[in-house]
Amino acid sequence: xxxxxxxxxxxxxxxxxxxxxxxxxxxxxxxxxxxxxxxxxxxxxxxxxxxxxxxxxxxxxxxxxxxxxxxxxxxxxxxxxxxxxxxxxxxxxxxxxxxxxxxxxxxxxxxxxxxxxxxxxxxxxxxxxxxxxxxxxxxxxxxxxxxxxxxxxxxxxxxxxxxxxxxxxxxxxxxxxxxxxxxxxxxxxxxxxxxxxxxxxxxxxxxxxxxxxxxxxxxxxxxxxxxxxxxxxxxxxxxxxxxxxxxxxxxxxxxxxxxxxxxxxxxxxxxxxxxxxxxxxxxxxxxxxxxxxxxxxxxxxxxxxxxxxxxxxxxxxxxxxxxxxxxxxxxxxxxxxxxxxxxxxxxxxxxxxxxxxxxxxxxxxxxxxxxxxxxxxxxxxxxxxxxxxxxxxxxx
Amino acid sequence: xxxxxxxxxxxxxxxxxxxxxxxxxxxxxxxxxxxxxxxxxxxxxxxxxxxxxxxxxxxxxxxxxxxxxxxxxxxxxxxxxxxxxxxxxxxxxxxxxxxxxxxxxxxxxxxxxxxxxxxxxxxxxxxxxxxxxxxxxxxxxxxxxxxxxxxxxxxxxxxxxxxxxxxxxxxxxxxxxxxxxxxxxxxxxxxxxxxxxxxxxxxxxxxxxxxxxxxxxxxxxxxxxxxxxxxxxxxxxxxxxxxxxxxxxxxxxxxxxxxxxxxxxx
Numbered sequence: 001x002x003x004x005x006x007x008x009x010x011x012x013x014x015x016x017x018x019x020x021x022x023x024x025x026x027x028x029x030x031x032x033x034x035x036x037x038x039x040x041x042x043x044x045x046x047x048x049x050x051x052x053x054x055x056x057x058x059x060x061x062x063x064x065x066x067x068x069x070x071x072x073x074x075x076x077x078x079x080x081x082x083x084x085x086x087x088x089x090x091x092x093x094x095x096x097x098x099x100x101x102x103x104x105x106x107x108x109x110x111x112x113x114x115x116x117x118x119x120x121x122x123x124x125x126x127x128x129x130x131x132x133x134x135x136x137x138x139x140x141x142x143x144x145x146x147x148x149x150x151x152x153x154x155x156x157x158x159x160x161x162x163x164x165x166x167x168x169x170x171x172x173x174x175x176x177x178x179x180x181x182x183x184x185x186x187x188x189x190x191x192x193x194x195x196x197x198x199x200x201x202x203x204x205x206x207x208x209x210x211x212x213x214x215x216x217x218x219x220x221x222x223x224x225x226x227x228x229x230x231x232x233x234x235x236x237x238x239x240x241x242x243x244x245x246x247x248x249x250x251x252x253x254x255x256x257x258x259x260x261x262x263x264x265x266x267x268x269x270x271x272x273x274x275x276x277x278x279x280x281x282x283x284x285x286x287x288x289x290x291x292x293x294x295x296x297x298x299x300x301x302x303x304x305x306x307x308x309x310x311x312x313x314x315x316x317x318x319x320x321x322x323x324x325x326x327x328x329x330x331x332x333x334x335x336x337x338x339x340x341x342x343x344x345x346x347x348x349x350x351x352x353x354x355x356x357x358x359x360x361x362x363x364x365x366x367x368x369x370x371x372x373x374x375x376x377x378x379x380x381x382x383x384x385x386x387x388x389x390x391x392x393x394x395x396x
Numbered sequence: 397x398x399x400x401x402x403x404x405x406x407x408x409x410x411x412x413x414x415x416x417x418x419x420x421x422x423x424x425x426x427x428x429x430x431x432x433x434x435x436x437x438x439x440x441x442x443x444x445x446x447x448x449x450x451x452x453x454x455x456x457x458x459x460x461x462x463x464x465x466x467x468x469x470x471x472x473x474x475x476x477x478x479x480x481x482x483x484x485x486x487x488x489x490x491x492x493x494x495x496x497x498x499x500x501x502x503x504x505x506x507x508x509x510x511x512x513x514x515x516x517x518x519x520x521x522x523x524x525x526x527x528x529x530x531x532x533x534x535x536x537x538x539x540x541x542x543x544x545x546x547x548x549x550x551x552x553x554x555x556x557x558x559x560x561x562x563x564x565x566x567x568x569x570x571x572x573x574x575x576x577x578x579x580x581x582x583x584x585x586x587x588x589x590x591x592x593x594x595x596x597x598x599x600x601x602x603x604x605x606x607x608x609x610x611x612x613x614x615x616x617x618x619x620x621x622x623x624x625x626x627x628x629x630x631x632x633x634x635x636x637x638x639x640x641x642x643x644x645x646x647x648x649x650x651x652x653x654x655x656x657x658x659x660x661x662x
Contacts, residue, residue: 051620145648155541156531158532159529177397177398201500256520383513
């Protein structure tokens with residue numbers, strides 16, 4: 001495929017607002033996880049919560065979209081000068097030529113959860129509740145598109161925890177087909193009762209901060225995040241701009257909530273990403289794992305990664321810092337991959353003490369400084385939805 | 397861009413397959429719109445079929461219908477499933493459970509609540525490891541799904557199974573959400589013209605230049621406006637005709653797609 005330039009990107013998560021907050025916390029080994037204090041949830045777990053959302057409503061002109069998820073989206077757009085970068089792209093290409101493709105798994109379902117608690121005696125929802133603008137899965141894309149004054153192709157991808165990785169593949173196809181000249185991609189998921197109680201019912205929520213790849217790992221820490229990237233065709237002089245070099249998608253065709261035990265779908269996604277980028281496994285300097293810290297995910301991912309890359313390529317999960325941000329995990333880790341490229345740095349696997357002795361992949365336990373040309377990032381979701389992305393610099 | 401249609405399925409009030417709807421469009425056979433068919437989910441294995449929701453059954457029924465007409469193998473097809481609201485009953489039951497003091501969410505119900513549960517069940521039932529996606533764009537979900545499926549097929553040289561489906565929410569969300577009737581439409585799209593039923597040329601442009609196509613029949617125009625999946629009716633009407641046709645679908649408030657439907661040449 002033709003590489004696409006990541007000409008701008010931004011992140012907001014439990015580590016703070018803007019990519020620098022994430023980079024500083026990664027380099028300092030400082031986790032964003034805290035004991036669950038979200039509303040009246042009584043789950044014994046740690047969460048990656050973004051501070052201040054409660055006090056920052058969305059802009060007045062879009063007030064009907066006001067909800068936790070859209071507020072979080074707006075915090076993302078406001079960080080890292082992202083809005084101005086998009087405004088410049090809009091001026092350059094025209095509003096109809098810039099697409100918006102975003103991932104979310106639960107959108108603003110928190111609003112519906114709260115509205116259900118407030119049903120009247122006849123079972124009716126409160127009058128001020130607006131499903132279309134605060135919960136419906138497209139509403140966050142609608143909100144971002146209006147906020148950025150864009151008029152190009154737009155849709156929400158909702159494939160659970162691979163949602164905001166798949167947006168890169170869709171944007172690449174829209175640009176390749178000539179329907180867009182540029183695209184804002186990203187993902188937003190916010191804390192809600194559905195995921196806290198839902199993952200808890202599956203018994204895959206950890207009572208301690210999550211420990212990816214650890215022999216004692218016992219589940220995920222749920223986080224919330226928003227992230228965005230501006231994708232454009234590469235300019236001639238963009239040798240120092242991180243690019244999307246390849247993407248690979250696959251389905252497990254195995255089970256709704258358990259990964260294929262040998263990681264067959266994960267392996268296929270990684271293989272396709274390498275093939276699309278014209279790359280060999282040895283050309284990847286670092287793998288940012290999906291690494292949720294469940295028993296099953298990490299085991300299957302180890303088999304897939306070590307089967308394809310052997311036991312040398314350094315890899316780690318960054319979910320010990322951010323928590324598992326679900327539909328925002330893909331964009332969060334895509335942005336971390338770009339930070340690794342630009343800062344010549346690799347994050348170790350935070351909270352991991354002893355790597356599972358059955359694992360063969362090379363799990364980094366400590367941060368490392370090294371020059372990186374290409375980074376692969378994995379995102380896998382319920383329903384067996386797998387995506388691998390390769391970010392890096394174009395061949396010199 | 398030009399994409400070929402290899403198989404079509406449709407499901408809605410008065411029709412449970414493409415043949416019924418097609419002959420209505422071609423010859424005026426009456427549609428009994430009081431008849432609301434019940435999806436069977438017959439492509440699912442027994443245990444899953446018994447547990448599957450109406451949304452999942454509808455999705456796999458239409459996918460199976462288009463696949464069969466195409467004569468292609470499920471394992472070769474990438475899938476794009478699209479639905480405005482996903483599995484409406486499951487979302488209702490979860491919000492209902494979370495409003496109780498116990499907040500007991502069933503684990504099965506939770507994993508069924510993800511928007512991509514229908515395409516997950518399809519890939520498990522069909523054994524396809526090809527890419528699968530699940531997307532939405534409110535009332536423009538059909539147009540967005542069509543463009544996603546067509547660009548994927550052309551950019552990656554793979555046949556794509558598109559399935560767009562909507563089922564109404566139960567109360568209390570029923571009152572506040574669009575969609576009074578279940579509706580489903582599915583197409584197998586391919587860049588390769590061999591075995592093509594029709595060629596579609598898709599162009600995109602601002603709303604200022606293109607007017608959205610409506611249905612002449614007031615009953616069908618009401619149905620078109622009912623859900624995001626039923627917004628496909630003008631295109632289905634065009635695909636039913638032997639002559640070349642052109643329709644305009646709304647992609648977004650300010651964006652339209654123009655689809656020119658042609659019969660394949662000899």
